[in-house]
Each structure stands twice: as structure tokens, then as C-alpha cells.
Amino acid sequence: MQATAAVRPSHVPPELVGGFNLMDDPSMLPQPLGDPHTAIARLLDGPPVFYSLNMTRNGEGAWIVVRAEDQRRVLQDGVTFSSNRNIFSSALGETWPLIPLEIDPPEHGKWRSLLNPLLSPRRVVNLEPIVRQRAIDLIEGIKAKGTSCEAMSEFAFPFAVSIFLQFLGIGHERLHEFVGWANDLLHGTPAQRTEAAKIVVAYLDDLQALRRREPADDFMTFVTQAEVDGRRMTEHEVKSMSVLLFIAGLDTVAAAIGFDLLYLAQHQAAQEQLRTEPGRILLAAEEMLRAFPTVTPIRRATRDVEVAGVLIKAGDLIACPSMTANRDPAEFPNPDKIDFAREDNRHVAFAYGPHRCLGSHLARREVVIGLEEWLGRIPTFRFKEGHLPTVYGGFVFGVEDLVLAWD
Amino acid sequence: MRVIVDGAKCQGNARCWAQDAEMFDLNDEGYLPTQVIDVPDDPDKQLKARRGVRACPERALTLEE
Numbered sequence: 001m002q003a004t005a006a007v008r009p010s011h012v013p014p015e016l017v018g019g020f021n022l023m024d025d026p027s028m029l030p031q032p033l034g035d036p037h038t039a040i041a042r043l044l045d046g047p048p049v050f051y052s053l054n055m056t057r058n059g060e061g062a063w064i065v066v067r068a069e070d071q072r073r074v075l076q077d078g079v080t081f082s083s084n085r086n087i088f089s090s091a092l093g094e095t096w097p098l099i100p101l102e103i104d105p106p107e108h109g110k111w112r113s114l115l116n117p118l119l120s121p122r123r124v125v126n127l128e129p130i131v132r133q134r135a136i137d138l139i140e141g142i143k144a145k146g147t148s149c150e151a152m153s154e155f156a157f158p159f160a161v162s163i164f165l166q167f168l169g170i171g172h173e174r175l176h177e178f179v180g181w182a183n184d185l186l187h188g189t190p191a192q193r194t195e196a197a198k199i200v201v202a203y204l205d206d207l208q209a210l211r212r213r214e215p216a217d218d219f220m221t222f223v224t225q226a227e228v229d230g231r232r233m234t235e236h237e238v239k240s241m242s243v244l245l246f247i248a249g250l251d252t253v254a255a256a257i258g259f260d261l262l263y264l265a266q267h268q269a270a271q272e273q274l275r276t277e278p279g280r281i282l283l284a285a286e287e288m289l290r291a292f293p294t295v296t297p298i299r300r301a302t303r304d305v306e307v308a309g310v311l312i313k314a315g316d317l318i319a320c321p322s323m324t325a326n327r328d329p330a331e332f333p334n335p336d337k338i339d340f341a342r343e344d345n346r347h348v349a350f351a352y353g354p355h356r357c358l359g360s361h362l363a364r365r366e367v368v369i370g371l372e373e374w375l376g377r378i379p380t381f382r383f384k385e386g387h388l389p390t391v392y393g394g395f396v397f398g399v400e401d402l403v404l405a406w407d
Numbered sequence: 408m409r410v411i412v413d414g415a416k417c418q419g420n421a422r423c424w425a426q427d428a429e430m431f432d433l434n435d436e437g438y439l440p441t442q443v444i445d446v447p448d449d450p451d452k453q454l455k456a457r458r459g460v461r462a463c464p465e466r467a468l469t470l471e472e
Contacts, residue, residue, distance in 0.1 A: 076416075076465065113436060120437030121421045346422070346464040353465070356418040361437070 006053035006061050011313050018043075018050035018064065022296060022319070023057070028393030030400070036393030037292055041327040041336070048308040055319060062298065062317035063310070068331035068348065070308050071320040074299060076353035078105040081299035081318060083355060088243060091185075091197040098244040099237060104302075105354055110228050115241070115358055118219065124361045127167065131366055134162050135373040143377065148384050148405040151261050152254065155374070156402075157182075160253035163366055168245060169218020170207065182250040186396065204242045208235065219245065249359050251396050252294055256349075256363065257370050258399035259292035260285070262389060263338070264375075265382050265404055270340065275375045284340040285367045286347070291338050293322035293349035294397040322348045323397070381406040408453055409471040410460055414441030416467035423459035423468060427452070431459055439467070 008017055020043060022028055027039030043066045055062035065071050074081045082104050089096045097103055100111035117123060138159055142149045149155065161179050162172045170178075184196035204220075211220040223238050233241075264271045274281050301316045312318065325348045327335040332342075350357035357363065383389065384405035391399055410430075419438040423431035430452065433439060446456040460468040 072464070116419060116436035116438070120419075120435065121424055121433065122437070343458065344461045346462065348464065350420070352420075353418060356420060361421060 006059050008051070008053065009061065009313075009316075011311065012051045012061075016047065016050050016310065018046065018052055020064070021052040021055045022321070022394055023054065025393070030390045030392040032388040032390055034391035034393075036391060036397055037323050037327075038336075040321055040323045040393065043321075043324050044328060049310040049312075052319070055317065056298075060317060062319045063307075063312055064319050064321065065307060066321075066324045066328075067308070068325040068328040071325045071348060072352050074307065074318055074320055075297060075348070075351055075355070078108060078354045080302055080305055082302050083297075083299060085298070085300065088197065088247070091190075091193045092201070093194075096236070096240060099240040100358075101244050101248075101355060108354055111241070112354065112358070114223075114226055114228055118222070119358055119362055121361045124365055127163070127362065128365060128369065130166055131163055131369050132373065134159055134166075135370050136377075139373055139377045147407065148403060151402040151404050152258050152400060156254040156257040156261070156370075157250075159257065159370055160250055160366065163253075163362070164246070164249045167219060167249075167362070168242070169216060169220055179250075182247065185247060186251045200246060201239065201243060204239060204246065205235075208238050208242065245359075248357075249363065251398065253359075253363050253366050255294045255396065255398040256289060256292070256367050258402055259294075259397075260288045260367065260371060261374070261381075261404065262391070262399050262402060263288060263292070265402075268380055268382070270338075271375070271380060273340070274371070275380075278372055278375065280340055281368055281371050281375070283342070283345075285364065285371060286345050287338060287340055287342050289349040289364075289367070290326045290332070290342070290345055290347035292397070293326055293347065295349070295351070296321040296323075296395060297351050297355070320348075320351075322351070378404075379406045408446040408448075408456060410444040410446060410456055411469040411471060412439050412442045412444065413467045413469075414439060416465045418465050418467075420464050422462035422464065426459040426462055427455040430455060 027036055048067050048070055049063055049065050051061060052064050053061045065074055083102050084097055084104055085102055086095050086097055088098055100108050103111055138155050142154055157179050158175055162175055165172050181196045181200055184192040207220050208224060212224050215221040223241055226233060274284055297320050299318045301312050301314050303314050305312050329335050350360040381404045384403040387403035389399055389402040417439045421437055424433050430444060446452055460470045
């Protein structure tokens with residue numbers, strides 16, 4: 001649903017208004033075998049910062065910062081460029097931040113420090129056997145049914161959701177129900193999003209109440225007992241944190257796997273290289289995170305500030321699409337080439353700065369292990385005859401109807 | 408050869424750690440505190456040190472030859 005045509009704010013020079021926005025540029029809409037990454041990378045040919053009308057769901061305009069170095073400056077300064085946007089709660093008609101995603105420094109640090117150890121690189125190693133077993137179970141289930149599948153609904157989504165449920169200490173008997181809530185929350189109509197938000201919050205409230213009564217060795221118990229500023233967290237703070245951890249690792253990880261399988265289905269030589277030299281999967285996964293990132297962090301300026309020679313006013317929104325920074329030739333030689341052996345791969349798929357994705361280490365292991373098991377168990381695969389996958393851009397890029405087939 | 412770590416800039420990307428977990432020894436949160444890392448006089452370690460420094464997305468590491 002579009003708001004009425006947004007008006008150029010008076011401080012935005014008319015020559016800096018660009019024609020692109022994430023929501024309804026044609027290249028962002030679902031298309032058979034679309035390539036929104038290449039399309040949005042064309043912004044690198046234009047000015048480093050420009051203004052886009054109608055960038056957000058409620059029709060607000062935003063500056064788009066295109067290049068890697070400028071994005072790094074924005075993302076590293078969480079005080080000037082605030083994350084306090086209360087997006088999830090707005091689906092409920094409420095106003096509270098997701099913790100720690102929508103909290104700014106200096107308050108942000110203590111919440112982040114609480115969660116960092118749970119998802120540190122070393123801690124994530126403990127989850128690996130379960131991650132691998134989940135991948136194996138799903139893939140062997142797919143193989144048992146025949147020689148084709150829809151990889152998103154049969155592998156990528158259930159894989160990502162079940163790992164997160166495992167981490168949160170939630171059983172995966174209701175996996176498909178959770179996947180459905182996530183789908184509605186992230187891709188539904190406004191009414192569906194509100195309904196799904198209510199259901200998710202109610203579920204997590206019940207779980208919190210249960211774990212306060214009956215502690216277990218899981219995430220929910222940890223947060224109900226954790227102390228910050230010398231006191232336990234309130235029920236609301238626990239709710240906010242668990243909602244964030246619920247939604248954060250769903251769409252994003254599934255889309256990463258989806259884009260990887262999409263690429264490999266079209267590049268059989270690359271597929272074979274990884275199949276015969278699985279040691280290369282680690283760097284290949286990193287390169288595909290660079291080439292096919294999915295997220296656009298958005299910030300709000302808390303003061304007037306200049307970025308790349310452009311005056312941004314306090315209150316303005318700023319979008320940093322990871323896809324453009326990740327193909328910036330100033331940062332990546334030969335940016336349009338997907339090079340599985342690329343070094344110095346300082347991509348921004350997980351953002352930079354204080355809000356650098358908390359789940360990045362777990363996400364990396366999910367992608368690598370998912371690819372290892374997929375390539376190890378499924379022979380050379382391609383798109384099923386007569387089936388082209390749908391690819392879409394927008395606020396979180398993704399893939400649908402990824403119907404693959406093999407012999 | 409030394410690696411100067413600016414802990415204030417470290418955001419726990421762990422790209423240095425991915426090059427060499429022993430040399431870039433992260434704390435329990437997965438971050439590198441401010442410190443100076445002495446790199447052993449060994450070609451492999453020196454290569455890893457160079458790569459680790461270049462790998463940091465936050466530019467928190469500086470190489471001193």
C-alpha cells in the first residue's frame with residue numbers, strides 16, 4: 001500500500017533526488033530469475049549519496065549511502081546514526097525498541113555484552129553437531145522422496161528455523177508453525193504482520209513465564225536470570241530480546257542459503273569444484289555472502305551531519321544497502337566477479353560497527369555446514385525443467401520457488 | 408613484526424581469528440581487547456598476521472613491520 005507521493009524535504013537539493021527506492025523499483029519486485037543484486041549495484045555509477053522518496057513502509061524518504069567507506073562511517077557511529085526505530089513494535093501499534101538492535105550507544109553496550117558470549121565464535125562450535133545433524137536429516141528426507149525439491153521450503157527455511165529453535169531451547173515439533181509465523185511477520189500484509197507479531201509475542205511471553213517457574217539450560221532461562229546494571233532484566237526487556245532473537249536468524253540465513261543454491265544451480269563448474277574440494281567451501285561461502293547479501297540497515301540522524309559532501313539533517317533516515325557496498329570497486333577489485341578464492345573479503349553482509357550481526361558466527365556455520373552436506377549428498381543439481389525460481393529485492397532480499405532437480 | 412589492536416574499534420567480526428585463532432585470541436565475548444600482539448619470526452605466522460590485519464572490516468588492526 002503506497003502512501004501519497006512523498007514530498008522532497010526542503011533541505012534536499014532537487015538534483016540529489018534519485019529515482020530508486022527499495023520498495024517498488026521494478027528491479028526490486030519479485031521476478032522469475034531476477035537479479036536485484038546486479039540491478040542495485042548500478043547505483044555505484046551515480047552519486048555516493050542521494051535522496052530516495054517513499055523508501056519506507058509508511059512512505060518516508062531516506063538518503064541512500066552507496067559506497068563501502070561511507071557506509072562504514074555511518075554504521076560505526078551509532079550515536080550520530082541512531083537505530084531507535086521500534087519497527088517490530090509498530091506492527092503491534094506499540095512503541096518499544098528491540099533490544100539490543102534498536103538501542104543506541106552508550107546504553108547499547110551492556111545489552112550487547114550480555115549476549116555476545118552466547119554466540120561467540122568459540123561458543124558456536126558447540127552447536128555444530130546439531131547444525132550438521134539437522135542439515136543431514138532434512139537433506140536425506142529430500143533424497144528419500146525423489147530427485148527434486150523446492151529448496152527454500154524443504155531445506156533452507158526449516159534448517160534456519162530449527163537451528164534457532166534449538167539455540168533458544170524451543171523444541172522443533174512445531175517447526176512449520178514457526179516458519180509460518182515468520183513468513184507472515186516478514187512477508188505478510190500489514191494485517192498478517194500484526195497478527196503474527198501478536199502470536200510470536202504471546203508465545204515468547206508464555207515461554208518466559210514457564211522458564212521463570214521451571215528454569216532449564218537454555219537461552220530463555222539465561223536471559224530471565226541474567227543481570228545488567230546489577231539487577232535482573234524486567235519481563236519487558238526479556239520479551240524484547242527474545243523477540244529479536246526469534247526473528248533475526250530466520251529470513252536472513254534461509255536467504256543466504258537460497259542465493260548460494262541459486263548460484264550453484266546455474267554454475268555447475270563451481271558446484272563441481274566445491275564438491276571435489278570441500279575445503280574451499282569456507283571461502284566460497286564468504287564470497288557468496290559478499291555477492292548476495294540480503295539486508296539494508298537503516299539509521300536516523302540525531303544531528304545535522306555531512307556524509308560524502310552532502311548535508312544530512314537531524315531526523316533524516318539513511319539507508320546503507322549492503323549490496324552496493326559489497327560491489328564497491330574501491331573496496332573489492334573486480335567486484336562483479338564471484339571469486340571463491342577472494343582474499344581480503346571485508347564485506348558488510350553482517351553490517352559493521354556496534355550492531356554488527358550478533359548471529360554472524362552461527363550464520364556462517366549454518367551456511368558452510370548446509371553447503372557441505374548439500375554438496376556431499378545431492379549430486380549435480382540444476383533448476384527443474386520448466387521451473388524458474390523467483391528472486392526479489394526489497395528490505396530483505398530473497399528467493400522463492402527454488403525448484404531444483406538432479407539425476 | 409607486531410599487530411597493534413585498537414580494542415575500541417573491535418566489533419567482534421572475528422575475521423582475524425578466522426586467519427589464526429591462536430594469534431588473534433578472542434575474549435569470551437568474541438572480541439579483541441586493546442593490546443600489542445608480537446608476531447613470531449615465522450613466515451607462515453607473518454603471512455597470517457598480514458592477512459588478519461587486512462581482514463578487519465572495522466580497521467581495528469595495524470601492522471608494524
